[in-house]
Amino acid sequence: MGQAMRIQGSVALVTGSNRGLGLAFAEELRNRGVKVYAAARNPDSIDLPGVVPVRLDVTDAAVIQEAADRCGDVTLLVNNAGIGTVNEGTLDPAFIDSSREMFETNFYGMVRVSQVFGPIIAQNGGGAIINVLSDATWFSRPIVASYSATKSAAWSFTNALRLDLRGEGVQVVGLHAGFIDTDLARGIDAEKSRPRDVAATALEGLENGKEEVLADEQSRLVKSTLSTDRGYYLDPPDIV
Numbered sequence: 384m385g386q387a388m389r390i391q392g393s394v395a396l397v398t399g400s401n402r403g404l405g406l407a408f409a410e411e412l413r414n415r416g417v418k419v420y421a422a423a424r425n426p427d428s429i430d431l432p433g434v435v436p437v438r439l440d441v442t443d444a445a446v447i448q449e450a451a452d453r454c455g456d457v458t459l460l461v462n463n464a465g466i467g468t469v470n471e472g473t474l475d476p477a478f479i480d481s482s483r484e485m486f487e488t489n490f491y492g493m494v495r496v497s498q499v500f501g502p503i504i505a506q507n508g509g510g511a512i513i514n515v516l517s518d519a520t521w522f523s524r525p526i527v528a529s530y531s532a533t534k535s536a537a538w539s540f541t542n543a544l545r546l547d548l549r550g551e552g553v554q555v556v557g558l559h560a561g562f563i564d565t566d567l568a569r570g571i572d573a574e575k576s577r578p579r580d581v582a583a584t585a586l587e588g589l590e591n592g593k594e595e596v597l598a599d600e601q602s603r604l605v606k607s608t609l610s611t612d613r614g615y616y617l618d619p620p621d622i623v
């Protein structure tokens with residue numbers, strides 16, 4: 384493990400920061416006195432004083448490069464943008480197309496943004512990347528099988544990215560959480576964390592030198608059963 388990132392004095396870019404967890408990250412970072420590039424597909428949808436709105440669609444390489452040209456002083460990247468749509472199950476004929484769409488955002492989007500901003504952070508003397516994953520990294524259900532697959536793949540990428548960037552002074556953090564109270568989990572009747580608590584826990588972990596943050600009880604539970612005979616993923620409880 385390298386040296387822990389100091390948030391104070393850093394320059395942050397948060398993808399998908401117009402709402403949900405991304406907005407909470409932008410707000411938490413702004414409240415710590417950090418310069419924040421609040422990135423969104425539509426920068427006009429950024430409604431947070433004290434941040435710099437930036438246009439960034441994680442599926443569009445040219446737009447990511449434009450953002451990088453504008454934000455050359457970034458030292459902390461939060462790969463937050465993500466989508467989650469449901470299918471009828473793994474045998475649903477729509478499964479492949481909807482998986483591709485989710486992979487474009489949740490996996491390749493993370494890869495694209497990391498490939499552009501990782502070297503920028505390294506050139507700026509080091510810093511950190513937080514990749515927003517999920518407890519769904521470690522289990523699946525038929526209706527969210529493609530979403531879970533994107534998060535498992537993004538976890539795998541995160542683990543390799545960490546090794547590539549560690550020597551460059553870039554701390555790569557995988558952030559896992561169960562349900563968070565945002566639009567993505569709207570309509571789901573389950574216990575949900577507050578976005579601001581998840582963001583604050585991630586930033587605290589970052590400053591404590593962590594390379595993986597389990598932001599809530601649910602993500603800790605799911606991960607802790609992986610090495611048991613009957614992992615959580617074998618019998619996940621139904622959700623409404």
Ligand SMILES: NC(=O)c1ccc[n+]([C@@H]2O[C@H](COP(=O)([O-])OP(=O)(O)OC[C@H]3O[C@@H](n4cnc5c(N)ncnc54)[C@H](OP(=O)(O)O)[C@@H]3O)[C@@H](O)[C@H]2O)c1
Nearest residue numbers: 399403404424440441463464465517562563565566567568
């Ligand atoms: N909510 C949960 O229960 C939960 C649990 C664990 C992990 N997560 C993860 O947390 C992250 C944030 O999700 P959320 O819960 O805050 O969901 P959300 O409220 O639906 O917000 C998703 C954000 O991602 C942005 N986005 C989607 N596609 C994008 C693209 N191609 N380029 C740039 N931005 C894009 C959205 O922008 P637009 O407004 O333009 O659509 C929005 O800002 C995701 O990675 C999600 O998988 C969520």
